[in-house]
Amino acid sequence: MSPILVVENVTKKYGGLVAVNDVSFSVMSGEILSVIGPNGAGKSTMFKLISSFVRTTSGQVLFKGKRISNLTPHVVARLGVVRTFQETTIFRSMTVRENIVVSHHLRSKASLFGFFIGSAVAKADERAFGESADDIIEFLGLQSIRDELASNLPQGHLRALGMAIGLATNPSVLLLDEPFAGMNHDETMHMVTLVKRLRDERGVTVLLVEHDMPAVMKISDRIVVINFGEKIAEGIPSEIQSNEKVIEAYLGSEDDAIGL
Amino acid sequence: MNIKKLFGVILFLLLVLVVVPWLIAKSGRWDFYYTLTSVSLLSIASAGVWLTFYIGRINIGQGAYALAGGYVAAVLVSKYGINFWLTIPLAGLFCAALSVLIGLPILRLRGVYFAMVTLVLTEVMRLAALALPVTNGAKGITSIPLPQELSVFGFTVIPDFSTLANTKLAFYLTSVVLMVICYFVLWRIVNSRLGHLCRSLQQNEELSASIGVNTAYLRVIAYSISSFFGGVAGSMFVAISQSIYPSSFQVTDSVNFMLNCFLGGLGYVFGPMLGTLVLYFGWDLLFTAGRYQLLIYSTLLIALILLLPNGILSMGIFNRKKTRS
Numbered sequence: 001m002s003p004i005l006v007v008e009n010v011t012k013k014y015g016g017l018v019a020v021n022d023v024s025f026s027v028m029s030g031e032i033l034s035v036i037g038p039n040g041a042g043k044s045t046m047f048k049l050i051s052s053f054v055r056t057t058s059g060q061v062l063f064k065g066k067r068i069s070n071l072t073p074h075v076v077a078r079l080g081v082v083r084t085f086q087e088t089t090i091f092r093s094m095t096v097r098e099n100i101v102v103s104h105h106l107r108s109k110a111s112l113f114g115f116f117i118g119s120a121v122a123k124a125d126e127r128a129f130g131e132s133a134d135d136i137i138e139f140l141g142l143q144s145i146r147d148e149l150a151s152n153l154p155q156g157h158l159r160a161l162g163m164a165i166g167l168a169t170n171p172s173v174l175l176l177d178e179p180f181a182g183m184n185h186d187e188t189m190h191m192v193t194l195v196k197r198l199r200d201e202r203g204v205t206v207l208l209v210e211h212d213m214p215a216v217m218k219i220s221d222r223i224v225v226i227n228f229g230e231k232i233a234e235g236i237p238s239e240i241q242s243n244e245k246v247i248e249a250y251l252g253s254e255d256d257a258i259g260l
Numbered sequence: 261m262n263i264k265k266l267f268g269v270i271l272f273l274l275l276v277l278v279v280v281p282w283l284i285a286k287s288g289r290w291d292f293y294y295t296l297t298s299v300s301l302l303s304i305a306s307a308g309v310w311l312t313f314y315i316g317r318i319n320i321g322q323g324a325y326a327l328a329g330g331y332v333a334a335v336l337v338s339k340y341g342i343n344f345w346l347t348i349p350l351a352g353l354f355c356a357a358l359s360v361l362i363g364l365p366i367l368r369l370r371g372v373y374f375a376m377v378t379l380v381l382t383e384v385m386r387l388a389a390l391a392l393p394v395t396n397g398a399k400g401i402t403s404i405p406l407p408q409e410l411s412v413f414g415f416t417v418i419p420d421f422s423t424l425a426n427t428k429l430a431f432y433l434t435s436v437v438l439m440v441i442c443y444f445v446l447w448r449i450v451n452s453r454l455g456h457l458c459r460s461l462q463q464n465e466e467l468s469a470s471i472g473v474n475t476a477y478l479r480v481i482a483y484s485i486s487s488f489f490g491g492v493a494g495s496m497f498v499a500i501s502q503s504i505y506p507s508s509f510q511v512t513d514s515v516n517f518m519l520n521c522f523l524g525g526l527g528y529v530f531g532p533m534l535g536t537l538v539l540y541f542g543w544d545l546l547f548t549a550g551r552y553q554l555l556i557y558s559t560l561l562i563a564l565i566l567l568l569p570n571g572i573l574s575m576g577i578f579n580r581k582k583t584r585s
């Protein structure tokens with residue numbers, strides 16, 4: 001396997017505060033890599049840096065050997081690195097299906113003017129988007145809520161919808177921001193299966209930021225641990241569980257918080 | 261569904277192009293032509309404002325583009341003798357280009373900040389019209405000739421207005437046709453991908469960017485189409501009044517354009533059209549109330565917005581017809 005995404009000595013400072021300090025790691029093509037760390041460790045900032053929502057102070061992020069840091073989010077998405085959001089960030093007054101259809105934007109071959117006059121290419125696009133959206137709905141098991149207004153959905157479905165929106169862009173790398181937050185055990189296990197199927201059936205490389213340790217241990221091929229903005233460990237789940245530094249970082253919380 | 265829509269469109273065209281003129285001829289209230297012409301032109305400008313609402317921006321600066329469009333048409337007709345009908349798209353294009361320059365920096369702003377800047381825009385345009393040599397300052401541009409004949413391949417589409425006995429009717433008909441064209445364009449935009457992307461922008465710009473939408477570009481596109489409408493409306497007004505002054509479109513007009521959208525309903529393409537009609541006639545009807553006119557008018561407006569926050573078209577009777585976008 002070759003690295004598809006490389007984070008190279010990335011540093012982010014907010015004024016005097018160093019949110020991310022000289023972090024480097026790489027994501028292999030087709031793997032599920034988790035970034036974990038205590039609250040305020042800089043995980044979310046790391047995420048925003050990779051998706052170019054914030055600019056790096058120094059260092060760079062490479063996708064397939066091309067620099068993607070300090071571009072704009074839509075350009076990064078166009079290249080194939082797409083993020084989902086931590087909060088329930090969706091298009092609230094559209095239905096589930098409309099949410100997914102509109103997110104196919106990157107795949108459109110017709111121009112906006114083509115869509116305006118309703119050219120043949122545009123019509124073919126719309127048809128393809130609809131079909132693909134139905135595919136995604138089936139894949140994520142959202143059939144029962146497909147025509148529901150997004151603002152009416154409960155938490156668990158919202159996160160699945162967030163993932164569907166990400167999937168609709170046809171990403172090479174999908175960045176999932178806390179996909180298990182606020183879920184109960186069953187929902188979490190369901191989500192774990194979904195993420196694994198995402199990788200296995202659709203070949204999407206997944207990078208996720210998460211708090212839920214048991215889920216992380218179950219889902220990840222490899223784990224990167226960040227504390228106070230610095231990388232303190234990297235390895236397969238069993239290595240991480242027995243790593244001195246990681247245990248120290250999580251000290252004060254219960255042992256079972258890291259799945260021991 | 262499509263047949264129903266077509267039927268509705270034909271009904272509307274019959275109403276405005278045949279029934280209304282017939283009623284006016286019958287009742288002899290020729291002054292209604294001027295009112296209705298104004299309504300149709302104001303609703304074109306309001307349609308533009310509505311489109312900026314559609315990308316999630318409060319636009320209180322449409323008066324600026326109406327004024328600019330008006331001056332472009334006035335200057336082109338009176339100084340360069342260009343056929344008026346040709347100046348309508350030219351005025352629109354001028355405003356669209358102008359709005360790209362203005363929009364690029366200010367469309368980064370959101371919410372009330374964008375609204376405040378656009379509010380100032382109308383005043384800036386008025387002052388520019390006062391100061392620039394080409395606009396003839398406070399004296400304005402007057403005695404602009406009536407629209408000439410428009411012919412395509414020797415076939416007369418619109419006759420020379422100075423040869424017509426009833427210019428009021430002619431202005432009414434051309435304005436209504438212009439309005440229908442503008443609303444058709446707006447309806448197409450909203451129901452095509454461009455509109456869907458605008459909605460995504462309105463609801464969540466960050467998510468929109470993360471699915472690969474070039475948000476800055478799309479905002480400018482929408483804003484320039486919006487301003488195009490403003491310019492078109494302004495230029496047509498010039499032909500009717502045959503004059504333009506820096507005070508032809510003021511901040512009040514800009515605010516009214518926005519109110520028309522609120523009143524009609526921000527979720528409905530034809531909201532601004534209905535809003536303009538109601539607001540314009542409402543104001544006129546209250547004329548008899550004398551010095552209490554403004555008081556009653558504003559109280560009614562407040563009540564309407566409180567009771568129908570999603571506009572008149574959100575009322576039950578309209579929703580069966582479902583003009584919803």
